[in-house]
Amino acid sequence: MSVLVFTENWDGKFKKSSFELVSYASSVAEMLNTTACALSIGKVDKGELEELGLYGVKKIIGVTGDSLDVLDNQIYTRIIAETAVKEGATVVILSNNNTGKALAPRLSVRLRAGIGTGVSKLPVSINPFVLYKRAYSGNAYALLTIKTGIRIITLAQNSYELIERRNDPVIEEVPLQVDSSLAKTRVQEVQKQTGKILLTDAEIVVSGGRGMKSPDNWGPLIELADLLGAATACSRPVSDEGWRGHDEHTGQTGKIIAPNLYIAIGISGATQHLAGVSSSKYIVAINTDKDAPIFEAAQYGIVGDAMKVLPGLVESVREIKSR
């Protein structure tokens, strides 16, 4: 018995979310009185693999091979499934990011394992195996019982703390054993944004809605985000109007995020918007309408015009940061 956690890498590096995932897996392993094993796929330096060992895993497996630079769902699924069987895993954990969401359901079929996605807490119980997960777009939570012997969990990003636990892990570097001719995904072009804080990784998000009035008014909002080390986001009307890119849209049909702090500026907070941000730990709302639903979700609010309030906020943050 063991717990297997798949840790994705980005150009050979892990991120804070990888370590959160490993911390979570180690805690699940403790609940099951077993040990956790991390699996990395693609080229990652040994030093980087060792980093995973700070968060409680007993074993780290690095699979490398030529065709692994491109995410091919079939190949990756087979590697994870074969490792899970070899390690006798009864729980397999992935991130609830794009990659995790692509692989977890395929793994579910391959391992005949029930799946709980977007889980934000440790299992509620082990026997039966019950998970606490988001449902009805954040308007409710479901207690989901997984009936199979192997269970798959995708962990919501930014939902578990880092816990340092040194367990002197063994590191195994193994070559790819799955037939790579299975890979059918061919990448023709890659566009990457560099230097920007990713919305789904960000601990602070500053978001603008229709109350920003025009695409030309975003300057102070971006300045506030920069000062706070935050990512920028927007509501659906703003991305539909083309004021900001679609990749910034947070809400039911956009990105679902759970930062520590979400600052909603000129956003009324329709149900569909709240569905994407309601898991934020703190919500601050700035809106001219004191009856806007966003104030029901917020812990702190300012009733006022975004354009008038923003400069003062920027000034105050600058002052605090320069202390």
Place this chain on the structure above:
Amino acid sequence: MKILVCMSQVPDTTTRVKFVDDNKKLDTNGIQWVINPWDELSLTRALELKDDAATEVKSVTIAHVGHAGTEPTIRKALAIGADDAVRVNAEPADAFFVASQLAEVVRNDKFDILLCLIESSDHNGSTVGGMLAELLELPSISAVSGLNIRDGQVLINREIDGGRETVTLPTPFVAVVQKGIAKEPRIAAMRGIMMARTKPIKVLEPIAAETYTEIAGYEMPKPRTACRFIDPASPKQLIELLQQEAKVI
């Protein structure tokens, strides 16, 4: 080329959900059922591709797992422009059960592109598409925000962390689509609504399939503490609260 759009119906997205039966079941009283918002977008994109003669997309079929009561929602999809529909006559018990039924639909007919949603707005599972692909041993692409066909080749935009890839795949394949696939959902016109009445909905009885999960109960989110209002003239107070009280900056 034939496109299959896997569709689910969900409570209208502004519904304030309530539960019955010891919080194990959704209270369906007064609920307005709609096409899952992402499915509407994938249907729209499928129809745009069909309208473009250069793509050689010949038909768009809807697949749905649900009882007869869901037919009005299927008719809506037909009114928007789908050619026909297949309904598997069963309660969608869990994701694996639904994927197993959809796999059977695909085995009975041939499709080149299978479009599935990134998640339904009710169970927020995002699992059926990937399961379907693995059951059929087909390639799959997730987080698809664009789908084009040029000279018989399918080009797919896939969202990755911090960027986007353009990838190709041989057909048939499963695309799990999300935001960006189409701009505005297409709306049914009067002519479409009239035509939808006579479009075929094939009803299949379910195959035996397992369920891997079950709902033990639902909980409502904890109510948040009341909002603390700060004088717009003193933004500094807000920043100090965030730093000293909430400790988030």
